[in-house]
Amino acid sequence: xxxxxxxxxxxxxxxxxxxxxxxxxxxxxxxxxxxxxxxxxxxxxxxxxxxxxxxxxxxxxxxxxxxxxxxxxxxxxxxxxxxxxxxxxxxxxxxxxxxxxxxxxxxxxxxxxxxxxxxxxxxxxxxxxxxxxxxxxxxxxxxxxxxxxxxxxxxxxxxxxxxxxxxxxxxxxxxxxxxxxxxxxxxxxxxxxxxxxxxxxxxxxxxxxxxxxxxxxxxxxxxxxxxxxxxxxxxxxxxxxxxxxxxxxxxxxxxxxxxxxxxxxxxxxxxxxxxxxxxxxxxxxxxx
Numbered sequence: 001x002x003x004x005x006x007x008x009x010x011x012x013x014x015x016x017x018x019x020x021x022x023x024x025x026x027x028x029x030x031x032x033x034x035x036x037x038x039x040x041x042x043x044x045x046x047x048x049x050x051x052x053x054x055x056x057x058x059x060x061x062x063x064x065x066x067x068x069x070x071x072x073x074x075x076x077x078x079x080x081x082x083x084x085x086x087x088x089x090x091x092x093x094x095x096x097x098x099x100x101x102x103x104x105x106x107x108x109x110x111x112x113x114x115x116x117x118x119x120x121x122x123x124x125x126x127x128x129x130x131x132x133x134x135x136x137x138x139x140x141x142x143x144x145x146x147x148x149x150x151x152x153x154x155x156x157x158x159x160x161x162x163x164x165x166x167x168x169x170x171x172x173x174x175x176x177x178x179x180x181x182x183x184x185x186x187x188x189x190x191x192x193x194x195x196x197x198x199x200x201x202x203x204x205x206x207x208x209x210x211x212x213x214x215x216x217x218x219x220x221x222x223x224x225x226x227x228x229x230x231x232x233x234x235x236x237x238x239x240x241x242x243x244x245x246x247x248x249x250x251x252x253x254x255x256x257x258x259x260x261x262x263x264x265x266x267x268x269x270x271x272x273x274x275x276x277x278x279x280x281x282x283x284x285x286x287x288x
Contacts, residue, residue, distance in 0.1 A: 001115045001257065002046050002145075005128030006053035006096070007104045009034045010085055012148065014078045020274070027077040028273045031085045035278055037147075038094060043285045048121075048257040050250070051089050052107035053082055055098035059106075061181075061241050068241060069182040088273070091266040092282055095257050102248050105132050109244035111251065112136045118254050125152075132178075134158045135169035135244060163195025164202075171204050174239035175228065183238045188220075188227040197224065204228075204235060261287040 013033030020029035041049065057071035057079075071079060082098075089096040097107040108126055115124045116138060126133050129146040137143055137158050144153040158166050176194045177185025200215045201207045208214055211225035218224070228235060251257060262282040270279040 001111075001121050001124045001254065002041060002049045003108050003111050003115070003124065003126050004038065004049065004051040005104055005108060005126075005130060005133075006034065006051040006085060006089070007082075008128050008130060009037060009051075010053070010081060011078065013037070014075070014081070022272055022274065026084070027081060028084060030078065031081050031088055032273050032275050032278070034085055035088050035092060035273075035275070038089065039092070039278060039281055039285065042259055043281065047259060048254060049259055050095040050097065050111055050257050052097045052099060052104035052111070053086055054104045055082055055086065056100045059099070059103045060101055061103070065183060065237060065241055067182045067184075069180065084273075088269050091263050091269040092278075093260055093262045093266070095251065097248070097250055099248075102245055105130065106245040107248045107250055108133060109136050110246050110248035112142050113246045114250065115254055116142050121254060131162070131169070132173070132181075132242060132244060134162065135166050135242075137166040163191075164198045168198045168202050170239045170242040170244075171198055171202070173242035174204065174235050177238070178242065181241065183241055185238060186227055186231050186235050188223055193220065193224055204239065259287060261285075 010030050014030035017029050017033040019027060020032060022028050038051065057069065057074065061068045062070065086096050086098045099107055108128070112124050112126055113136070115121045124142040125145040126136055126142065127145045127147055129149070133144055134153070137153065137155050140154040153161065155166055162169065162172055164172050172194045175186045175189040176191055177183055196218050197207060200218065207228065209229055211221040214221040214225070262279070266282060267279055270276055
């Protein structure tokens with residue numbers, strides 16, 4: 001099972017590929033890049049695949065925290081390509097989840113959890129380098145795949161990178177902060193402090209309120225405790241923001257994600273984006 005972060009892919013290709021416009025002057029360069037990339041996975045034998053996108057950047061998290069990320073400052077030529085990408089993926093026969101209330105990350109987390117409950121699924125690849133998705137990693141069965149760097153991160157890899165297990169990632173991000181998502185974390189808590197404390201206590205609630213009860217190997221315990229517990233409500237809110245939802249309606253059965261080849265309207269779409277080779281390759285790849 002390959003679950004792809006379409007938002008990440010569109011951003012990545014927008015800044016990596018040359019500009020291209022359709023007959024109406026609409027920018028389509030990033031769309032063509034993402035479709036080509038997804039098609040290459042199908043050509044290499046991927047059979048079950050789903051793509052999540054942020055159809056609207058804003059989500060329910062903006063109601064929880066005013067500083068949470070918005071579409072402000074994002075290039076309009078990038079934003080305008082989201083619906084085109086979603087149309088193109090659907091026409092290519094790829095399952096796509098355009099998120100509005102939730103975020104693409106929530107859809108990926110929900111799809112990963114649901115896929116892992118099916119014993120027929122031997123491995124789930126969550127295709128994104130986004131640190132938020134590290135919380136979804138389970139052993140070596142549900143893993144992250146950074147396709148650009150060709151790096152697979154299993155549970156042991158998450159521990160190596162962050163110093164904590166996947167289930168502690170929301171707590172880690174709560175205190176460290178996430179500039180991409182727009183929340184600052186807790187003052188004085190950097191990556192080293194977070195990994196040192198959370199590798200011992202796993203979750204915020206498990207951290208002793210009295211620093212004298214902390215593990216003696218943890219440096220600056222007094223300052224860290226004072227900072228954390230004076231900003232306790234903020235820390236819990238930030239953890240809520242960092243915790244991915246698992247209740248997004250994505251699919252009923254994993255076979256819904258089996259690629260069955262392009263739909264008839266893919267020919268018209270390829271004409272619109274001036275990519276006849278995409279159509280030829282998709283037909284040649286055929287359903288597995």
